[in-house]
Each structure stands twice: as structure tokens, then as C-alpha cells.
Amino acid sequence: MTRDAEVIVLGAGAAGAAAAFHLSHAGRRVLLLERQSWPRPKACGGGMAASVQRWFPFDLSPAVDRVIRRVRFTWNLEDPVTAELPGEAPFWIVRRQRLDQYLVEQAVAAGCSLESRWSASDVSRHGSLWQVRSDDGRLVRANALVIADGSTSAFSAPLGLGPARPRFATTLAAEVDRTTQTPADEASAHDDDTAHFEFGLVHHGFCWAFPRQRGMSLGVGTFIGRDPADHAAVLERMLPSLGYAATAGERRGAPLRVWDGHHRLHGDGVIAVGDAASLCDPFLAEGLRPALMSGSSGAACLERWLAGDSKALGAYTSQMRADWGESMAWGRRIAQVFYRFPRVGYQLGIKRPTAPQRIAQILSGSMGYGDIAQRVIRRLLLQQG
Structure with a gap:
């Protein structure tokens, strides 16, 4: 059976493109398959810690739209709390279609x-090769598969990668153009270096607003329960507070596959990365950092496996558990308590003197949920007891 590549990467998003780059950079013959054409839109707030730069030998700044230096929290658009982010460039806002395309270009x-x-x-294992078949009958083969x-991955769960029954948050994202504001509106608009998290408007979730060069990216996420939320109504209240019309913006809804326990992320010559591996933060919905982390870490382990290290793919699962999963286990516990009692959570978890700075440190990647979780959960539960 003839192979077409050493590695097939199925999906050219942030995680897949990162894996494809690192494997190609290591000299492997990589085939990257993407179901859409470029440029392709993506429903994503675009926030990520600047610390992701350490995983790449090239400069990521061409894909960066804004540098965030502070975070503002509100409850029902009032009772604000602001925290300064640590470091020179701790949190970036990117436009997803630009970031993904930039990584693919690299x-x-x-x-x-x-x-x-x-x-x-269809994907299947035949002897020593993985085989991927397209809807129109094309067929490619490789030693390894990412x-x-x-x-919405159709393949990770059937291959035993990640949770068998993934847990999803529901989201709606809107991109608004600053040219739709009036001069008076612009004076009340959000600071260009401030990210806004609003907790009171969303039942069992939150709303975010991230500045861009020519406007803002807003989104609504619901993280507990399966009841449909009226995300459009939330945006109609959020947008005017930022100087935009209630109906402004191009909107896209998407399921968000969030972290829901430790699971195996590897098989025989195959790994899952990014959202397909259910790595998204279950509390603050950060998905880009774990996508780039898993794409980079997975590629390094896959390279060792291709070189003959039979235990390298197991090391990928272990590494992601240590570097990401242990923190997310605490993040999920915080989310389960916080989003059930959000008003109490805001008062005890956000308005405490040290809390905003710690959340800012989590967003910047300099702190994990495990550093704060036990104290936060204890306070919330005692208040409800």
C-alpha cells in the first residue's frame, strides 16, 4: 500500500496548522487537509495569551490585532472591577481567519x-498506514494522523480520543465595525487595550467584548445546562453599552467543545489536538492557547514516534494532562459552582481585592486554576450553605 505522506493533518485551524508547521519544520512530509476554502470565517473571540509565542520559532505578531493590558468585569453592565494584566504583552486579540491562514502559510x-x-x-487504519477518504472518493494514506x-469533530470520539460524549457550551459571536458608531458613541466605547467580561446578563455563562483595530468582537457563552439561551437578546443589551446599535454586527453561532475530564488523546499512530480533543477552558472559554499548545506538543511527540519511540504518543496524553488538564480540572469545578450561583460568584470571586488580578494572571498564562480553586470553591459553597 503506497503512502502519500508521513503525516496527514485533518483540519487547518490553529491546532492543525501548528502541528503541520512543526512536523514540516522537522523535515516530515505532511499533508494538511481542510474542508473549507480560504479565507474562511471563524466564530471566535480571538483572545489568547501572548505566552504562546514560545512555541514557535517565527514571530506571531503579524496575526495580532490588539494587545490587551487590562481586563474589566461587570455585573449587569454595572459594579465594574478592573485588573491590570502582568507583563509587556500578556494577552492578544487575533482575527481567527488571519491567524489560521498565517500559521498555514508558515x-x-x-x-x-x-x-x-x-x-x-472516513478515516481508518489499514496495516501500518492511516487512510483518509473524501466525500468525492479521493483517498490519501500516511503513517500517522492528526x-x-x-x-464538531466526527472522528475523535469514534477513534477513542477525548471524551466519548463531549460536553458543549453554546456560543454566539458578533463582529462589529467601528464605522457604525457616531462620534458621541465613540467617546463611550471600550478602551482599545481593555477586554470586558460581563457576568450578569447571561444565565449560566458570560458575555465578552474584545477590541479590534476597526471595531469589536463580542460573544455570549452558556456553560451549564442544555436549555437554549437567548444570546441575541443579551447582545442587544450589551452592544449599546459599548456605543453600537443593538442589532449591529455579523453574527455566527457555534458549539464550543469544552474540557470535561482527563481522557486519552492518542492511539496507534494518531493524536487529537485542539477543540477536537475537548481542550477549551470550561470557565473562561479560552481555546486558542490549548489549541496551539496541543498542536505544538503533539507534533513533537509524533515526531519522536515516527523516529521509533513507541512511547512518545502516550507521553503526549500525559503532557497535556500535566500542562493543561490539571488546571482545567479545577477550572471545571469553579465553573460548576460559579455559574450556578453567579451573583454570589461575582461578589466573592470577582470583587475580592486579589481576585481580578488572579483571573488576569490565568488569562495571561502565568497562573493556573489550581492556584486559586480550593479557596474560591470553599467560599462559594459556604456562602450557599
Whole structure:
């Protein structure tokens, strides 16, 4: 059976493109398959810790839209709390379609082959090779496979990667153009270096507003329960507070596959990365940092496996558990308590003197949930007891 590449990466989002770059940079023959054409829109707030730069040998700043230096929290658009973020450039806002395309360009420059409009219908193991078949009957084979097809992944769970029954948050994102504001509105608009998290408007979730060069990215997420939330109504209240019309913005809804326990992320010559591996933060919905972390870490382990280290893929699962999962286990516990009692959570978890700074440190990647979780959960539960 003839192989077409050493590694097939299924999905050209942030995680898949990162994996494709690192493997190509290491000299592996990589085939990157993407079901959409470029440029492709993505429902994503675009916030990520600047610390992700350490995983790449090239400068990520061309994909950065804004540098965030402070975070503002509100309850029902009132009772504000502001925290300064640590470091020189602690939190970045990127436009997802630009970030993904930029990472793909780096991968292609390193030798990766890209195939767009490739919609995979089946993946299977045949002897020593993985086989991927498209909807229109095309077939490609490789020694190894990276599953990076996002929150709606059709392949990670059937292959035993990540949770068998993923847990989803529901989200709605809106991109608004600053040119729709009046001069009076602009004076009341959000600071260009401040990210805003609003906790009172959303039942069992929160709303975010991130500044961009020519406008803002807003979103609503619900993290507990399956009842449909009226996210559009939340945006209609949030947008005017930032100087925009209640109906402004291009809107996209999407499921968000959040972290829900420790699971195996590897198999025989296969790994899952990014949203397909259910790595999104269950409390603050950060998905880009774990996507880039898993794409980079997974590629390094896969490279060792291709070189003959039979235990390298198991090391990927272990490494992601240590570097991300242990913190997210505490993040999930905080979310379960906080979003059930959000008013109490805001008063005890956000308005305490040290709390905003600690959340800012979590967003910047300099602190994990485990550093604060036991104290926060204890306070919330005692208040409800």
C-alpha cells in the first residue's frame, strides 16, 4: 500500500496548522487537509495569551490585532472591577481567519502540502498506514494522523480520543465595525487595550467584548445546562453599552467543545489536538492557547514516534494532562459552582481585592486554576450553605 505522506493533518485551524508547521519544520512530509476554502470565517473571540509565542520559532505578531493590558468585569453592565494584566504583552486579540491562514502559510513555507475543499468522510487504519477518504472518493494514506477538525469533530470520539460524549457550551459571536458608531458613541466605547467580561446578563455563562483595530468582537457563552439561551437578546443589551446599535454586527453561532475530564488523546499512530480533543477552558472559554499548545506538543511527540519511540504518543496524553488538564480540572469545578450561583460568584470571586488580578494572571498564562480553586470553591459553597 503506497503512502502519500508521513503525516496527514485533518483540519487547518490553529491546532492543525501548528502541528503541520512543526512536523514540516522537522523535515516530515505532511499533508494538511481542510474542508473549507480560504479565507474562511471563524466564530471566535480571538483572545489568547501572548505566552504562546514560545512555541514557535517565527514571530506571531503579524496575526495580532490588539494587545490587551487590562481586563474589566461587570455585573449587569454595572459594579465594574478592573485588573491590570502582568507583563509587556500578556494577552492578544487575533482575527481567527488571519491567524489560521498565517500559521498555514508558515507550514507551507516549511514544506507542508495543503489541500483545501477536502471533506473527509472516513478515516481508518489499514496495516501500518492511516487512510483518509473524501466525500468525492479521493483517498490519501500516511503513517500517522492528526485529528484537528474542531468542536464538531466526527472522528475523535469514534477513534477513542477525548471524551466519548463531549460536553458543549453554546456560543454566539458578533463582529462589529467601528464605522457604525457616531462620534458621541465613540467617546463611550471600550478602551482599545481593555477586554470586558460581563457576568450578569447571561444565565449560566458570560458575555465578552474584545477590541479590534476597526471595531469589536463580542460573544455570549452558556456553560451549564442544555436549555437554549437567548444570546441575541443579551447582545442587544450589551452592544449599546459599548456605543453600537443593538442589532449591529455579523453574527455566527457555534458549539464550543469544552474540557470535561482527563481522557486519552492518542492511539496507534494518531493524536487529537485542539477543540477536537475537548481542550477549551470550561470557565473562561479560552481555546486558542490549548489549541496551539496541543498542536505544538503533539507534533513533537509524533515526531519522536515516527523516529521509533513507541512511547512518545502516550507521553503526549500525559503532557497535556500535566500542562493543561490539571488546571482545567479545577477550572471545571469553579465553573460548576460559579455559574450556578453567579451573583454570589461575582461578589466573592470577582470583587475580592486579589481576585481580578488572579483571573488576569490565568488569562495571561502565568497562573493556573489550581492556584486559586480550593479557596474560591470553599467560599462559594459556604456562602450557599
